Amino acid sequence: MKTVRRILVYGIALVVLLGAGGYAALCFSPALQDRVFGMMVEQVMSRDTSSLTAEDGLRVGICGSGSPMPDANRTPACNIVFAAGEMFVVDAGSGSWQRAASWRVDAGRVGTVLLTHFHSDHIGDLGEVNLQSWVGGRAAPLAVYGGPGVERVVAGFNEAYAMDRTHRIAHHGPEFLKPELGPMEAHVIEGVTHGSGSVVVLERNGLKITAFAVDHQPIEPAFGYRFDYKGRSVVFSGDTHKSAALAEAAKGADVLIHEAMAMEEVAIMEETAKRNKLPRFEKILHDIPDYHSSPRDAAETAAAAGVPTLVLSHLIPPVPGWFGRILFLRDTGIDGVDTHLAFDGMLIELPAGSKDVKFSDLGR
Template sequence: MKWLMGLLALLIVVAGASAYLWRGELAVRLVERAARQGIEASLKTELPDGLHALFCGTGSPLPDRARAGPCLAVIAGQHVFVFDAGEGASETLALMGVSQGDIEAVFLTHLHSDHFDGLAPLALQHWATASATAPLNVVGPVGAARVAAGLNEAYAIDAGYRTAHHGPEIMPPSGAGLLAREFVVPAADGETLVVHDADGVRILAFRVDHAPTDAVGYRVEYGGRVLVISGDTSRSPSLTAAARGADLLVHEVISPRLDRIIHDAAIGAGRENVGAIFNDILDYHTSPADAGAVAQEAGVGALALTHFLPQTPIRGLARVFVDEAKRSFPGPVWAMRDGDVISLPRAGGVRRSHHLRF
């Protein structure tokens, strides 16, 4: 018996040593398989007909390695749209299996830089992955065209290099960059503006309260299902009106309790400027309690929290936001992570899944 145990131990050591020695080769084999699967896979074709919210960035301007900047992709039937493109949005979409060549338009909620600083990488991937012959469409409040023109100028030299290197068939010069369409933000609460209406997909913009910016939220309708995106806002009656009866409300949040901890730490360290910023941001974002109250008043089916302020570097911290929102909204409340998908199939129901590949 003893010799058998000895032999087993020896085998385990030998297997361990070979795995260690061959770990590079094993990793290459894994990458081979993942590359084949990755190039064939498309999340769009895997999901059932319906409206799907893909969380491609659940963070804020504050540093959080686990969360890209603000980004929500929406698949409506076979159509793909993106709402805001913060830093890391393009990379997260790629890791979720979304082909960026499929994106029909990016809708901006407002022109705070953290909501568009991932736009240029998105435009590059839109161009490169599909050899696009037209630029990526960007739709947003007045000022969006100036942002697009600036980014196009900043990336013009790069675009020239790419066409020169790969040739105009692979990188057609006409497909580089962004093409903007602006709209005037509706002035009154309760007023909506149709910004897209084609093939059964309707997208409406409505004003929210994020002064001094001109900011909107969006309502997306497809196949009898509705999802509403708050954008950045303090508690807004206009949002409540637009979200009425929606299946899903995707809402930004700031935790006054956690914000206060950072504010006090900054003041304690003599960093008055940082303290002032953490004080100022409270007045144009929404607490989880208020997000829950909006969800309750609008009678939505479920509440998805995103754009976490401050950041949530410790696992479990997102629970603080959920627990507070649950006190004012009895329905499902979820703290979203990058890679999460909430599906509203045409056939009914709500499904949650996670799609972050390595």
């Protein structure tokens, strides 16, 4: 027994010594530093994500599962749909492009952005999506779809980035960064107003994208989107109060990605803000529940629509992941609905010709 203990102690001491020696060598040897850095870069740059755009099904990457409330682990709203060999960005919350970029996706394949509405947690990174896809070699101007008002949002971002584009063209040359592909183009989705109908936004190469109105009153327009491709379908709720129109539009879909607000926790926050004399925060916390949905609302909408897989995203308030699973999923148990909690980096795969829904982690 004594011998075993001695071997263990010597073993640990050896590992500590080797670790300390290695760290000391790294601190004092530029050659070793460069070698380690080169290995890190190799690991990042050699990552092949081309299978994400393979035309064998529908895929969704969650590049933002958070809300406007600060959260170290969750970026505001952002989703990327990989379908028909293209990448479609659904909402571009502040800072969200960096999440997608960290997956090493081919930015030049982003040709379309669909905005659910114009709250800042859904549009804050629109300028970056445009800039990075341009630098990534996009073949046409970025098409940005949204309700009436999208032309103002697009014009504003185009203007805000005008100097940046000038600087980059001057530096890298107009052959590399084609000036005509720099500014975004707005596409106004007409004919969808609160409580009325849906409209096909685009249909090509077997992919159909439909917009429909949801209930984020007084915010107008406020849309959700449905993607249908090769017999598989995914629906995004956007921001909404519990919505019958959403249940209708999501009928028979495979996956519903729905916003969620833990109402009891927001009430606790409001009470706490009041006690701590934070009247402006208290007012906002008081106002927000009436245009969002509880996790239970989302589960009931999924059940009404006959959608078997529900993913809660746009999570309010921010809580650590392990605790979030407890808080957000505690009241979602409904027969026939399998509920998941989104995280930044979540990949949802819907292979063509099956009913499977696979979840994995793209990292961040």
